[in-house]
Amino acid sequence: MPQAEVPLLELRGVVKTFRNAAGTPVHAVKDISLTVGRGEIIALVGESGSGKSTLGRIALGLIRPDKGEIRLNGRPLTELSPQAFRDARIAMQPIFQDATASLNPRRTVRELMRQAFGRSGRGSDAGIAALLDSVGLRPGSEYLPRLPHELSGGQRQRLAIARALAIEPQLIIADEPLSGADVSIRGQVLNLLLDIKDARNVAYLMITHDIAVARAFADRVLVMMQGEIVEEGPSGEVLSNPRHDYTRRLIAAVPVLARA
Amino acid sequence: MHEFWLKFAGHRFGLAGLVFIVALIVLAVIYPFIVPYDPAAISNDIMMGPSARHWLGTDDLGRDVFAGMCQGIQVSLTVGFAAALASSVLGILIGSVAGFAGGRTDLGLMRFSEMFQVMPSFILAAVIVAIAGPGLARVVAVIAILAWPQVARVIRGEVLRIRQLEFVDAVRCLGYREGAILFHEVIPNALPPVLAVGTLIVGQAILLEASLSFLGLSSADLISWGRMLNNGQRFLFDAWWLSFFPGAAIFLTVLAFNLVGDAVGAVLNPKGEQK
Amino acid sequence: MNGDQRATPIVKVEGLRISYLRGGNAVTAVKEASLAIRPGEAVGLVGESGSGKSTLARSLLGLNPQSRSQIDAGSIVIAGTDVTRYGPSQWEKIRGRPVAMIFQDPLTYLNPVMRIGRQIAESVRRHDRGADVRARVAELLRLVKLPEAIARAYPHELSGGMRQRVLIAIALGCRPKLLIADEPTTALDVTTQAEIMALLAELRERLGMAMLLISHDLGLVGSACSRIYVMYAGYVIENGSNGDVFIRPAHPYTKGLLLSAEVKRNADGRFVTIGGDVPNPATIVEGCPFRPRCPVAMDECGTMPAFTPIPNRAAHEVRCWYVERHPVIQAEEIHAAS
Numbered sequence: 012m013p014q015a016e017v018p019l020l021e022l023r024g025v026v027k028t029f030r031n032a033a034g035t036p037v038h039a040v041k042d043i044s045l046t047v048g049r050g051e052i053i054a055l056v057g058e059s060g061s062g063k064s065t066l067g068r069i070a071l072g073l074i075r076p077d078k079g080e081i082r083l084n085g086r087p088l089t090e091l092s093p094q095a096f097r098d099a100r101i102a103m104q105p106i107f108q109d110a111t112a113s114l115n116p117r118r119t120v121r122e123l124m125r126q127a128f129g130r131s132g133r134g135s136d137a138g139i140a141a142l143l144d145s146v147g148l149r150p151g152s153e154y155l156p157r158l159p160h161e162l163s164g165g166q167r168q169r170l171a172i173a174r175a176l177a178i179e180p181q182l183i184i185a186d187e188p189l190s191g192a193d194v195s196i197r198g199q200v201l202n203l204l205l206d207i208k209d210a211r212n213v214a215y216l217m218i219t220h221d222i223a224v225a226r227a228f229a230d231r232v233l234v235m236m237q238g239e240i241v242e243e244g245p246s247g248e249v250l251s252n253p254r255h256d257y258t259r260r261l262i263a264a265v266p267v268l269a270r271a
Numbered sequence: 272m273h274e275f276w277l278k279f280a281g282h283r284f285g286l287a288g289l290v291f292i293v294a295l296i297v298l299a300v301i302y303p304f305i306v307p308y309d310p311a312a313i314s315n316d317i318m319m320g321p322s323a324r325h326w327l328g329t330d331d332l333g334r335d336v337f338a339g340m341c342q343g344i345q346v347s348l349t350v351g352f353a354a355a356l357a358s359s360v361l362g363i364l365i366g367s368v369a370g371f372a373g374g375r376t377d378l379g380l381m382r383f384s385e386m387f388q389v390m391p392s393f394i395l396a397a398v399i400v401a402i403a404g405p406g407l408a409r410v411v412a413v414i415a416i417l418a419w420p421q422v423a424r425v426i427r428g429e430v431l432r433i434r435q436l437e438f439v440d441a442v443r444c445l446g447y448r449e450g451a452i453l454f455h456e457v458i459p460n461a462l463p464p465v466l467a468v469g470t471l472i473v474g475q476a477i478l479l480e481a482s483l484s485f486l487g488l489s490s491a492d493l494i495s496w497g498r499m500l501n502n503g504q505r506f507l508f509d510a511w512w513l514s515f516f517p518g519a520a521i522f523l524t525v526l527a528f529n530l531v532g533d534a535v536g537a538v539l540n541p542k543g544e545q546k
Numbered sequence: 547m548n549g550d551q552r553a554t555p556i557v558k559v560e561g562l563r564i565s566y567l568r569g570g571n572a573v574t575a576v577k578e579a580s581l582a583i584r585p586g587e588a589v590g591l592v593g594e595s596g597s598g599k600s601t602l603a604r605s606l607l608g609l610n611p612q613s614r615s616q617i618d619a620g621s622i623v624i625a626g627t628d629v630t631r632y633g634p635s636q637w638e639k640i641r642g643r644p645v646a647m648i649f650q651d652p653l654t655y656l657n658p659v660m661r662i663g664r665q666i667a668e669s670v671r672r673h674d675r676g677a678d679v680r681a682r683v684a685e686l687l688r689l690v691k692l693p694e695a696i697a698r699a700y701p702h703e704l705s706g707g708m709r710q711r712v713l714i715a716i717a718l719g720c721r722p723k724l725l726i727a728d729e730p731t732t733a734l735d736v737t738t739q740a741e742i743m744a745l746l747a748e749l750r751e752r753l754g755m756a757m758l759l760i761s762h763d764l765g766l767v768g769s770a771c772s773r774i775y776v777m778y779a780g781y782v783i784e785n786g787s788n789g790d791v792f793i794r795p796a797h798p799y800t801k802g803l804l805l806s807a808e809v810k811r812n813a814d815g816r817f818v819t820i821g822g823d824v825p826n827p828a829t830i831v832e833g834c835p836f837r838p839r840c841p842v843a844m845d846e847c848g849t850m851p852a853f854t855p856i857p858n859r860a861a862h863e864v865r866c867w868y869v870e871r872h873p874v875i876q877a878e879e880i881h882a883a884s
Contacts, residue, residue: 058735073440101446105437113437117459127445163823164595171441178445193594194762195799195839198806198819205815220736223809227817264736266743268768268792268804277570 017085018046019214020070020103020182025079027065039065040076041238047182050212054219054229054246056261062238067186067218072100084181104175108187110167114159120170121155127177134177145210146173146203165196172203179211186218201228222265226250234258278538285534288527295344295524302341310338310494318510328512330502336512339494340520346495347477347524350411354476355469357415362422363458363465369423370430371453381427384420392417396479400488407490410483414476425468429461467536474528481521496521555582556644556724556756557606558623564601566615573828574618575601577780577835578850583724583756588747590771590788591760592803596827597777599760603726606645606758608637625723642720643673650729652709656701662712663697669719686715689752691745707738711745718749724756725749731766743770764807768792776800779825779835781850786862796856796864799836834867842868 027040039062047053057063068074070081072088081088083099091099107113114123121139128134136155143151146169159167168188175183185204189197201224207213219225225232225246232249234242234257242255253259280286308314308325314333321328327336369380396413403409433439434457442456443449483489484497496517503513564576576598583589593599604610605622612634621630625644629636649655657665663683670682684694690711701709710730717725727746731739747770750757761767767774774791776784776799784797795801802820811817822839825831833848834840840847846867853863854870 058737068440071440071444073443097446097448100444103444105441105444107437107441109437113441115438115442115456115460126442126447129445129447163826165823174441174445193824194764195594195803195806195820196824197809198817199821201809201817202819205817221809222736227809227811260737264740266740266763266765266769268765268807 018082019049019051019084020047020216021045021080021082021085022066022070023080023082025066025069025076025081027062027069027074027076038238040069042079043238043240044079045233045240047214047216049181050208050214051231052208052215052217052229054217054225054232055235056219056222056225056232057235058220058261060237061235063218063235064186066235067105067184067216070216071103071105071184072096101178102180103182103184104178104180106168106171106175106183106185106188108190110164110171110191111159113171114167114174116159118158119155120157120159120162123159123170123174124155124177127174129178131178142173142177143170146170146176146207147199148173165192165199168192168196168200169203172200172207176207176211180213182214182216183207184216184218187220188217189219189221189224197224204228222250222262234261275538279534282534282537284530285537288530288534291523291527292531296348298341299344299348302338306335306338306341308335308338310334310342318506320510321512327516328510330499330510330513331506336499336516339499340496340516342494343496343499343517343520346407346490346493347480347521350407350414350480351473351477351528353411354414354418354480355472357411358418358472359422359465359469361415362419362468363426363462365419366423366426367430367453367458367461370427371434371449371457373431377427380423384423387417388420390417393479393482396483397486397488400483405483405488405490407493410480410489411476414472414479417479418472418475421472422465422468425464426458426461429464430457433457433460463539464536467532467539470528470532470535474525474532477528478521478525553584554626555584555623556625557581557583557758558621559602559606560621560623562602562605562620562622563618564598564605564610564615565618566601566610568828571828574780575615575827576605578620579777579780579782580620581775581782581785583758585723586750586754586756587773588750588757588759588771590767590774591758591777592762592764592767592774593760593777594762594803594824596779596824598780598827599777600728602777603647603728603758603760606726607641607647608632608634609647642669642717642722644723645726646717646720646722646724647726647728648710648713648717648730650732652706652713653701655713656709658701660700661697662699662701662704666697666712666715666719669716673720682719686718689718689749690715705738706734707742710734710742714742714745714749718753722755724758726758726760728760729762730759732761732763739766746770764792764804776803779831780827781835781865783836783866784862784864786856786859786864790856790859790862794859794862796862796869797836797866798840798842798868800864802839802841834865840868844868844871846871 023044025040025043029037029039031037043066055063055066065074069076083102086099088096088099124139125134136152139155140151143154148154148166148169162170189200192200204215217229229246232244232246233240234249234255236257242249242253242258249258250262253262312334316325316329317333318331319325319329325335327340329335365380365384369377396417399413400409439452439456442452480489480495481497481500484495485501487501489495489497499517500514503517506513559579559581562576562579563574565572565574579602591599591603601610617630621628666683666686667679670677670679674682683697687694687696692708692711731742734742746757749755759767759771768788772788774785774788775782776791776797778799784791784800791800792804795804805818806820809817820839825835834850837843837847844867851865851867851870853865856862856864
């Protein structure tokens with residue numbers, strides 16, 4: 012197979028079943044396959060309990076699936092040694108819903124970013140400040156000695172994004188990155204993610220419950236319900252012309268302003 | 272840190288305990304300059320009651336009780352802090368590994384720690400020291416072995432809470448090893464409640480050391496409050512000061528550490544703010 | 547749905563200013579807020595984090611702890627009684643009636659070890675002495691469309707939506723004239739959210755109850771309320787009918803917020819947004835707090851303007867110098883400037 016046709020991320024027949032406190036099995040992910048191409052923006056839409064976050068964590072290698080395969084650039088992650096797995100996985104970086112919880116509260120911005128740059132050797136103050144500048148924390152050098160709780164919610168989310176970018180990932184898996192952000196800030200975050208894509212050709216797998224965000228941001232939408240993908244296609248098509256009943260119900264439930 | 276002290280100052284009893292402990296430490300350092308007696312020096316002033324010359328009286332060999340008590344501070348605090356430090360290190364290691372690894376490791380380590388908790392600590396300590404022989408280092412070791420499960424249980428709970436926070440996964444995705452994540456990310460965030468438990472252990476250790484030396488099971492070369500108490504009990508009806516002052520010192524010091532421990536715990540517990 | 551504009555308001559707040567202590571500093575969460583809710587009316591209170599909307603709402607039930615917060619200025623009148631200076635024991639007597647409240651996270655407000663039926667019964671007993679408690683609990687469960695068997699369940703056995711229904715039943719046990727709903731569906735899925743909002747609308751209709759819906763979700767407020775208050779950094783900056791505020795907004799912030807909420811891209815593929823950051827309540831801003839982010843800020847904005855009524859609109863007013871200087875403005879104008 013020529014290199015160009017290998018997808019960036021590929022999940023094949025992934026299954027994950029948890030047991031709840033009573034011991035009853037909960038089928039969080041039932042035999043799901045999906046691919047993410049280079050520079051592609053995919054939205055994974057669903058309600059809580061649909062398994063979308065579990066799927067994201069499986070893709071990141073944070074949860075081991077019961078069955079199925081995860082391939083990153085064609086390499087099966089599940090078959091790698093622990094060290095090779097850690098090295099390969101850094102091509103995927105997460106952005107979480109709660110920026111506050113995703114930053115160690117005891118580390119300064121400088122320490123958090125140095126940790127992210129890791130062994131790359133680019134974690135100098137100047138290098139960190141340049142990256143902070145690029146995510147809109149300007150001037151970056153002024154943020155270096157600050158602790159996360161000294162930043163606003165929007166600034167924390169930008170910091171979390173900067174951290175995810177430090178090791179130049181090919182894919183960013185963002186789990187509800189906007190639900191903690193104020194309405195007037197959401198557009199800024201989305202614009203930043205678009206800028207990053209334009210500059211670095213990263214791909215996004217955005218996990219969201221927000222249909223409006225999925226529609227406007229993603230190239231392709233996957234609708235997930237009870238551990239299964241029930242509908243998939245280009246975002247405009249799926250969300251303007253839904254075929255599955257569940258997708259229709261999701262769209263109808265969103266309260267809309269009657270704008271003239 | 273500044274905020275911590277600000278809040279701590281609001282706990283009056285904890286502050287009083289801290290002042291008492293600091294005063295003890297100062298006294299242990301400066302007493303040679305204010306008491307004109309060597310604590311071990313024998314004199315002709317035998318069994319004198321408290322007076323202007325001997326503030327807290329003298330014992331059956333004419334040794335100054337106040338000088339002896341000041342030297343006893345060193346023993347008590349050394350044992351207390353060393354035992355608390357040793358049990359904290361042991362407890363942090365075992366408890367955090369148990370909480371972070373989860374599953375069978377957790378189950379095994381916690382059952383193991385419960386074995387120590389159900390043992391009658393004083394009798395065990397007495398037996399160990401009786402077999403291994405007395406000595407300050409052994410006393411510290413025994414106390415550490417008995418006290419670590421308290422620390423382990425507290426830190427395990429904290430680690431269980433912290434390990435599911437998103438920053439742990441974020442660092443994991445940066446390619447760091449599990450061991451590095453535990454030591455650099457999780458444990459530092461889990462330490463504050465250990466500080467409170469550790470302070471309580473200092474008090475327990477002082478009490479246990481006093482009990483052991485009361486039975487003559489601590490170091491024979493050092494003057495400690497427990498040994499003074501042991502010595503004094505023979506003269507309980509003739510020279511009350513030989514028992515009363517060391518006993519009061521033990522009581523107040525243990526109380527002070529408990530008050531500080533409670534205040535530290537209250538300050539570090541965010542839910543305590545609501546009150 | 548509109549309520550009688552001439553009737554005596556259930557709640558009337560005027561020039562309210564509330565500050566609280568945080569780390570030894572006084573932070574003014576509500577700087578200047580006025581609000582009136584009339585019987586049967588559905589009123590929306592919209593704002594982002596730090597806008598003071600929850601502090602304002604909690605003050606209507608005396609829920610801001612008096613040890614750490616205080617009312618610096620203004621007044622709160624509930625059903626004709628001035629409650630501004632009420633102490634904890636006075637609040638205790640009137641809380642829940644005529645004003646009751648439901649919250650974002652119902653689990654926090656339910657006793658985990660007490661059966662649902664008993665928790666509802668407690669609320670009934672407090673407010674309806676001598677009532678047939680069992681019958682009333684059953685009636686309340688029917689009202690919120692929960693099966694009677696739920697009375698024997700514990701909170702943790704219920705879904706998020708069911709818990710919120712229980713909280714509504716407890717609130718209704720007090721027979722309130724006004725129900726304050728503070729982000730009641732933020733923790734819920736969209737389909738559950740739609741069910742809860744439909745239930746609230748139906749209950750209002752049936753019981754003739756007024757509602758104050760507090761949310762950051764403009765779509766939710768716009769689809770449920772007839773009158774809207776918009777808060778920003780402690781100030782009510784715009785209020786009027788739903789049609790005026792959401793369809794012909796006047797304040798640059800309201801306009802920007804509405805455009806942001808649509809999550810739409812403009813011609814060059816950029817998402818429409820408001821620049822800058824939501825202000826931190828602890829920082830003191832002279833004049834209009836929106837000035838640093840405002841596309842049409844002027845020199846006058848160094849002082850906070852008074853309310854300006856919008857000409858030819860019933861009870862649509864706004865606090866903005868730009869609007870005062872340009873009384874007839876179109877949405878496009880500010881849009882173009884941004």
